[in-house]
Amino acid sequence: MGNALFTLPGEAEVGDGRANSFAAEMVGASHDTTKLKRVLVAGGLREAVVALCPALFRSPAGLFLRNKGLFYSYYGVLSAVVVFGVAEAWVGLWVSHDCCRRAVGMTMLWLSVLPLFFLTGVAGSAIL
Numbered sequence: 001m002g003n004a005l006f007t008l009p010g011e012a013e014v015g016d017g018r019a020n021s022f023a024a025e026m027v028g029a030s031h032d033t034t035k036l037k038r039v040l041v042a043g044g045l046r047e048a049v050v051a052l053c054p055a056l057f058r059s060p061a062g063l064f065l066r067n068k069g070l071f072y073s074y075y076g077v078l079s080a081v082v083v084f085g086v087a088e089a090w091v092g093l094w095v096s097h098d099c100c101r102r103a104v105g106m107t108m109l110w111l112s113v114l115p116l117f118f119l120t121g122v123a124g125s126a127i128l
Contacts, residue, residue: 029109033095036105040092043112048085050119051078074122081115088112 029039060074088108095105 029106033099033102036102036109037092037096040095040105040109040112041089043109044085044088044090044092046085047088047112047115047119048082051081051085051115054078054122055082077118078122081119084112084115 025035025039029036055075055078060071064070064074091105091108095101
């Protein structure tokens with residue numbers, strides 16, 4: 001069993017590899033503008049869909065049921081993540097028209113990690 005840092009590109013990885021491939025896409029996008037566009041659009045749409053699924057199909061549980069403020073904040077934050085995902089996809093399309101907008105795209109790419117932490121905490125094992 002080898003370390004993921006020292007594997008050759010043609011070697012098969014053990015396990016699922018979804019988290020490793022997403023991290024590899026982000027690192028690759030920081031060096032290549034065409035990958036940046038693709039990662040922003042795909043990642044934004046992925047975030048929007050993953051946030052929309054628990055908002056529509058899963059009721060809040062645990063801490064969110066203690067009072068109405070937390071209950072409404074659950075849906076508020078999920079709605080904000082959906083809007084952020086759509087905005088991230090829009091930035092990906094906006095970056096594709098001009099290579100000088102790469103800094104804005106990179107900022108949006110690294111900011112997109114924060115909603116993923118929330119989504120993993122709230123809907124982790126059920127959706128991801």
